[in-house]
Each structure stands twice: as structure tokens, then as C-alpha cells.
Amino acid sequence: MNTSSHYPNAPVAQPVARHTLAVIVDNEPGVLARIAGLFSGRGYNIESLTVSETEHDKHISRITVVTSGTAHIIDQIKAHLDRLVPVHRVVDLTLQGEALERELALVKVVGKGEHRVEAMRLAAAFGARTLDASLTSFVFELTGSTEEIERFIKLMTVVGLTEVSRTGIAAMSRGPEAM
């Protein structure tokens, strides 16, 4: 439908896909604000964002950003990221095939009796580490795919979950190729 305007029509609904992008940047002040500002300023979504310096001597950071959009939007996001001055490279890990994606969660559970025992059992079943324990609480550490962590949190909710802290996704392509 034509919306009768000089401005472009809103795009016809197209399939939206989730993409994980690895962005290699100079670790300089404001670089994260620049990237976050690009997403908010142009109306793109950030589903997860992870940042850390990966090469200290060269002051290079790796930003892993999970975003979603149509193929056209994903192309625009990559082009806009790539033209930022401190950005070295943008790699679409989703396009490269099944990338490895992991995140880490800290989960605090408070409870007594049966709930407490069940929390212990579930943590063991998921392979979570117990970082802290008191007579009424646990703090578990779990590393895994986003889906696994979601499942773990959902189960823990029933047995006394009080607090969650998650890192967001770190991702890497499979096979011998480095980026």
C-alpha cells in the first residue's frame, strides 16, 4: 500500500533474523557509546552486548553484539558499524555458519527444606558450580547457551530464585579459521 508520502513507505513485513556480530574496535574512550548510539539513533535493536579488551598491548577490544532485523537492516547495521572510525572489522558470525555462543550467569537462590535440596539437584544436573552457600542460600555459576541458561533460570524460579546476573553472549566461529 502506498502511504502517499514523500518519505519512503514503511518496509513490507519481511522475515526477521537474529544475527551475532563480532566487532573489533580500538579500545578508546567513547567507543561503546558510539556503537550504542548508532543502534539507538537509527532504531536498531540490541539483544545482547558484550565488551572486553582482547589485545591489551594494541588496545583492541572485541564487542559481541546480538541484534535482529531483516536482511536489509542487518546489512545496513554492518555497513554503519564498519564506517565508524575506531572500528577495524565487523564479522557476521551468523552468516559464517553455526557459531559457538556462550554466556555466563550467576544465580542466587534462597530457601529451606525441600526447595533447597531441589535447587542443589538441579544445579548438579545442569553442571552449575556452587560459588557461595549459606544455611539459607546458594549462588550458582552456570555457563552455557542462552537457551540452557533460560531453562535453568526458569526452574530456579520455582525453588526460590532471588537474583540473576548475566554476561551476555561471547561468540566465536567454529573450525580452524580465525577472524
Place this chain on the structure above:
Amino acid sequence: MSEMMTGAEMVVRALQDQGVEHLFGYPGGAVLPIYDALFQQDKVKHVLVRHEQGAVHAAEGYARSTAGKVGCVLVTSGPGATNAVTGLTDALLDSIPLVVITGQVPTHLIGSDAFQECDTVGITRSCTKHNYLVKSIADLPRILHEAFFVAANGRPGPVVIDIPKDIQFASGLYSRPRDNQHKTYRPTVKGDLNKIKAAIELMASAKKPVFYTGGGVINSGPHASALLRELARLTGFPVTSTLMGLGAYPAADKQWLGMLGMHGTYEANLAMHDCDVMINIGARFDDRITGRLDGFSPRSKKIHIDIDPSSINKTVKVDIGIIGDCAHVLEDMVRLWRETSPQIDKAALTAWWTQIDGWRARKSLAYKQSGSVIKPQYAIERLYELTKNRDTYITTEVGQHQMWAAQYFRFEEPNRWMTSGGLGTMGYGLPAAIGVQMKHPKALVVDIAGEASILMNMQEMSTAVQYRLPVKIFILNNEYMGMVRQWQELLHGGRYSESYSQSLPDFVKLAEAYGGHGIRCSDPASLDDAIMEMIDTPKPVIFDCLVAKHENCFPMIPSGKAHNEMILPDFEGDTMTIIDAKGKALV
């Protein structure tokens, strides 16, 4: 060779080393050390504006009239920086290379809401190509030179360097880097040769081709304009251009169709609509060009040359996208076309030109000058006729007068036309004219203005007088914000809400009050003499040209219409019902 000096001295030395001749600025507390360093040298000439927005527009005008030179600005912290924001955004949207140095409160006070503190890098992050906050004197020399590289290379744009006052006082080693290059930023300038070959093949097969050129050709330098002319000659294809690209192709040439877009000519827009191969060189499918997207050139294969990868396929999907600098890509295209001398379909091309001549015969820029009132179109035509054999530069404000200038003033060379395209900034023209005149002191520099726009940066008249810059402000005075009034006529039932220019100053007296010369003309018969008086006056002039008050700027593609649904000047229907309800939703 390294030398010990203060941060303030480094700033001035770096400007000298970069060959900066003129710096537009306004002093204040947080840049006093730099002003002190400027005082003690005479290589960089400082131009004192009257408002920081004026400084940025002046630097834009300066940069645009000189092909490849970076415009430079120096302003203080807080309000100095925030006043510069409109200019920065203007330069970002029109891809003008600028280095803007802002003062900042001392490092230890940043974040404390100190006097005249603002988060300059935060505020300007989205309206600059790149920006820096200098936190250590050791970084300053590198940042200063890097800023010039970033501003001028790739898609040009404004770069801000925010320098805290303690860094300006601190001492450090200054050395000019062997090259200005950024350590990693390397924009692609050479186009992919395979894609260029594919483009040449597509062009050779065209039956109804058109070149659609833009500001990228101007930004790429005079060499790009020369190559565009050569390619057009070799191929015999028609050429149209955006507002930003006027002058890259000579208006006197028979292959020139005039400007395209919302107020473009009938022949340019219909050629775009009906073409089978479109060659976009350094333009970006702006919404003022495309009109309704689903009706935009529906049957053409499209080639797009742009230095910014994010411009390709942004709004219009193209068949061949070539990332590179216009001059580099055009050079390859001209060479390949010569080498392969392709067999073009001459009969089809002749038929295409016949069709175009039919559209031309519609005379979409026709108007009638009759009676005792000056038509704005006539005023521009006379201005053009009386200045065309001189060394003339034109700047504009924004609105109807800007579109009439684009339609009726004819540009033969690049870098002669300075106008705010992307942002549409009223108040751009006068400071821009000052920047142009500073660089070209002997040239005739005319700001074609409206009576509303000119008041937005009127204070810069004082700058023009101070530096003896004989800029001419040619006001098409219709006592309305004309473009707003026109849209209210077309879209809002003629309810002219707040668009009448009430309580205007007496522009002749205003000129005199500033120390310039004022001229008023309302009689078509004496217009030529009045324009000659303006040209012959060796000081700043405000020319108050009283024109027809309700003239509409046509041709026009109304809201919600495609290129082949233009309103022409001889339209005799009811202008208030041209645009339907849906078209009113958005401008």
C-alpha cells in the same frame, strides 16, 4: 624533529603545518590559551564571527568553495560548543570536511557541572563523523593531525576535538607525523574493477540511460567533474543532478537536463522515471529526489557509485553498487569505455533524446514577468545574466528562494554553489558567503536569501563589515516564510499559521546601521540598474528585492506522487486540493 611546547601552541602549530590559512571562531574562557598562541603568530588568520553557528557555516562555505580544503573552527566550551551543533549537523549531512576545536573545562572538573561545561563529545557524537576528547598532552599532536585526515578522507565530514584547558597549558613534545593517516581508518577509494566492467556493459546496452549525479562528484574534486564531462561526451547520455551536485556538469551543455527532484525540471524527472539504465554518481537517493519510492524509476537497472558503503541499498535497491571515490571510479569508467568502445544502440538513443526534447518543450520553468511587480524567478534570472561573466559564487539560505536559485541560476563549474541541502538550515547563506569571500577576496559572492532566513544569522553582517568582505545579500522579500506558506496553501487549506514575516526591519537602514550599503527595488524596470549598483558597490550590500508575495515554487512533485505526476507552473486547477488526505500526513 620534536619540539617542546604547550598544548595551545601545538594547536596553532598543527594548523600551520596543515596549511590552514583561515580559522573561524569566537573566544571564551576555555580557549584563552589558544587565542594567546594565535595572537603571537601571523600565519593563521583568525576571523571573528558574531555567533558560533556562523563560524561553522563560514568554514563550510570556505571548504566548499575550495575543493578539498578542510574548514577550521575554534570555539569555547559550553555554549560555544552547543551553538556549533547546528553547523556540525549541517556539515555531516552535506559531507563537508571540517575540523572544529572546542575548549573544555580543565580535566579534573569534567563531570562536575563546572561553569560553561557541557558534554561536548556526548552532544556531538551523533552529529560529527568522529570526535575526540583529549585527555593527555601526549595524544594531542597525533589527534590534531589525525582529525584532518578523518575529516577529508572517505566520505568527508566534521570532526570535533575537545581540548580541556589544562591540556592547553600543559607542555609536551610536538612533532608533525610523517603522514596524517589514522592508524586503522582506510576508506576504499578504488572501485571494484569487475563491477565497473559490469557497469560499462550495462551502460553500453542502454536504450534510455541517464546520469544522476550528486554532491559526491563535487566533493571528489574538480578532476571528478572533468571526468564526468568526458564520460558524458563519450556516451552521449543525458545528465541531471541533485541540488548538491549543481556545477559538476555545465548548465550550458546540450546534454544537461537541469536539476531533478521535488522542484526539478519536467525533463529531468521524467527521464529518471522512464529510463532503463540509471547511473547514480555520488548521490544518495534522498527522499527529496525519489518522491514516492514504489513509483521511483520503476523499470530501470540502477548503478550506484558511492564512497560510503552504507549508502548503497539504503533506500533504493541497486543492481550494481560500486564503493569508491567518484574520481577514481570515473577514471576507470572513461578508460574502459575508450578501450572497449562499445557498440551502443544509436537509434534507441536518438529516440530517447527525441522523447526528452518533447519533455523540454513543455518548458517547466516558464513564468510570466508582467505588470509592476517583480517575479522572484525574474529576479534570479536577471541576477544570473548580470553576473554570469564574472567570477561569481552563490550561497543561499533555505526555502523558496533557494529552489528558485537552483532552477534559474546556471552553474558551469563546480564549487561555485554553496547551499544547505541535507539539513536545510535557514541562516546558512550569509556566514557561508563570508567564508567563501575570505578565500576568494576578489570574487563576487552573492547570498541569495529570503527575508525570514536572513534574520537567523543577520549578526554576521558585522563580521563582513569588520573584514571588509564585500558580500552581497540578495533578499527575495515576499514577506512570508515562502516555502512554509506554499505548503500551507497546498496542504492546510491556505491557513497561513505563523508564516507571515511580521515586523520586518527596514533592510536598507539595517545595512547602513551595520556599516554596509542598502538597496531596495520593487520595480521590474529598474531591477537591472539596482543589481549593477549592488555589484559595483565595494562593500557589503543588503539588497531588499520586493517580489510577488504569493508566488509558488513550481514545478513540484506533490506529496504522495511519483516523478511522472508533477505540478507545472501553468497548472490551472485548485492548488488546495492537489494533495490528498494521506499525502498531508508527512511532508
